[in-house]
Amino acid sequence: MWVCKASTTRVGVVIIALASWLAAATVTGPPTLNGPVFPVPSFPGMKTRMGDFVHPGLWHTHDDLERIRAGVEKGEEPWKSAYADFSTDSFSQAGYAMQGPKSVLCRGPCSNYTSFSNDVRAAYQNALMWYITRDQGHWDRATTILDAWGTNLTNIVGTDASLLVGLEGDLFANAAEIMRWEGGWVEAGAKASGGSGFSNQLYWLFARHIKALLSFAVYLDDVAMYNYALYSYLNDLCAGLYGNFDPATGQGAETGRDQGHAMGALGWTAEAARTVQSQGVDLYALENNLLLRAAEYTAKYNLGHDVPYDPKFYRCEAVLINGPWSAPSNISRGVSTGIPKVWDILYYQYVVKRGLCAPYTIQIKHALDALGGEGHPTGSSPGDHPSWGDLIWSYPGKGDFLNDNNRTIWGGGSIGPGGLGNLNSA
Ligand SMILES: *[C@@H]1O[C@H](CO)[C@@H](O)[C@H](O)[C@H]1NC(C)=O
Ligand SMILES: *[C@@H]1O[C@H](CO)[C@@H](O)[C@H](O)[C@H]1NC(C)=O
Ligand SMILES: *[C@@H]1O[C@H](CO)[C@@H](O)[C@H](O)[C@H]1NC(C)=O
Ligand SMILES: *[C@@H]1O[C@H](CO)[C@@H](O)[C@H](O)[C@H]1NC(C)=O
Numbered sequence: 001m002w003v004c005k006a007s008t009t010r011v012g013v014v015i016i017a018l019a020s021w022l023a024a025a026t027v028t029g030p031p032t033l034n035g036p037v038f039p040v041p042s043f044p045g046m047k048t049r050m051g052d053f054v055h056p057g058l059w060h061t062h063d064d065l066e067r068i069r070a071g072v073e074k075g076e077e078p079w080k081s082a083y084a085d086f087s088t089d090s091f092s093q094a095g096y097a098m099q100g101p102k103s104v105l106c107r108g109p110c111s112n113y114t115s116f117s118n119d120v121r122a123a124y125q126n127a128l129m130w131y132i133t134r135d136q137g138h139w140d141r142a143t144t145i146l147d148a149w150g151t152n153l154t155n156i157v158g159t160d161a162s163l164l165v166g167l168e169g170d171l172f173a174n175a176a177e178i179m180r181w182e183g184g185w186v187e188a189g190a191k192a193s194g195g196s197g198f199s200n201q202l203y204w205l206f207a208r209h210i211k212a213l214l215s216f217a218v219y220l221d222d223v224a225m226y227n228y229a230l231y232s233y234l235n236d237l238c239a240g241l242y243g244n245f246d247p248a249t250g251q252g253a254e255t256g257r258d259q260g261h262a263m264g265a266l267g268w269t270a271e272a273a274r275t276v277q278s279q280g281v282d283l284y285a286l287e288n289n290l291l292l293r294a295a296e297y298t299a300k301y302n303l304g305h306d307v308p309y310d311p312k313f314y315r316c317e318a319v320l321i322n323g324p325w326s327a328p329s330n331i332s333r334g335v336s337t338g339i340p341k342v343w344d345i346l347y348y349q350y351v352v353k354r355g356l357c358a359p360y361t362i363q364i365k366h367a368l369d370a371l372g373g374e375g376h377p378t379g380s381s382p383g384d385h386p387s388w389g390d391l392i393w394s395y396p397g398k399g400d401f402l403n404d405n406n407r408t409i410w411g412g413g414s415i416g417p418g419g420l421g422n423l424n425s426a
Helices: 062-073 079-086 114-133 136-152 161-181 198-209 213-220 223-235 259-278 286-302 343-353 359-370
Strands: 104-106 155-157
Touching: 062 079, 062 114, 079 114, 114 136, 114 161, 136 161, 136 198, 155 161, 161 198, 161 213, 198 213, 213 223, 213 259, 259 286, 259 343, 286 343, 286 359, 343 359
Parallel strands: 104 155
Antiparallel strands: none
């Protein structure tokens, strides 16, 4: 029986990154970053040189991938059942028929990016399939998709281009990271001068759009970009952690908009924290586990309970669709197969790995599991989150921490001088 204990860990100013997931707005064009990233002051957790990066180190480190593979190999739950579904999904097949590449895509009123969404998903799922099975067919499928798009796509246009970049782009970078660092894939197209290829495109086309910058920065070993993204996540009062979740209650800045966006925000923040965790810094514990309190708030409301609501806590630097909002929105409230697949990452990180108190997060995960869980991508925006939570985010139980006083691999600790991990020993 799981025992609920209150969280006592208080972490001071630490890290968090993820740029402006929620600030994306359908104005006349997405905010773009068409030049060098801005320099930021020194802060704990920042990178100082290229060799600081851990690879693979976006959503999945080598240890994470091994945990997945070992769980599948030994037939342990939840990996066993999750893999049974995952391995038969159409996007996990080596024989998946690539739908691209295309040279220009649009997201917005002229949306025409389905081929990209599907191919990106197939690349990511085939990368995981390759890691688990070591089957050459999966290696080939994942890398040919990466190379085809990596050498052909030249522009992404439309008012919501940054959403495409940030969401599908993040999945794509995750596929590339696994194949490069575990699969020995060498990008096609690279030339000494000019040239093309995935990194080139990632840097000039994707990363210039700000979103999912953390993932892009790690893949590119770009210290300045990483520090900028992390600093923004910590300090940007609109796009960062504190602009999105009210430290007083856990209320999300889009609680009054609709519950789909309120939930999506939790997932994106958790996925970004996952990348930073892979890089050795724990963001989940920040501000007395603010993200957990945010999860509890939104889970509670969607399970049918009342929550305290501050109408003054809404998103800034963004178009307030039908807002500011006077009350929590009932739009898409509840638990259904169509809601964003964000609960597993929170559940495994906080409840299983850290043993923290999260009654509503547990309840909403179980309610969702009863409807089929967070496996196959479904809903109106299947590219928003990776899905397959029981396979990719799960832990066997409370963690053994890698305690070398240098890297925080499994969080819960605080950040020491120079950004070094100071690990908990629980
Ligand atoms: C998508 O739409 C944009 C803008 O209309 C256009 O330039 C591009 O060629 C289209 N791409 C595809 C694959 O249809
Ligand atoms: C574009 O994609 C095709 C695969 O469809 C590939 O053969 C080709 O090398 C790619 N790159 C360029 C520059 O055409
Ligand atoms: C949501 O539904 C509840 C119960 O039906 C109602 O009291 C409340 O006013 C609704 N909120 C909004 C913003 O419509
Ligand atoms: C931790 O870092 C210190 C200096 O930064 C180094 O001397 C030590 O070997 C590192 N420990 C491990 C286990 O890597």
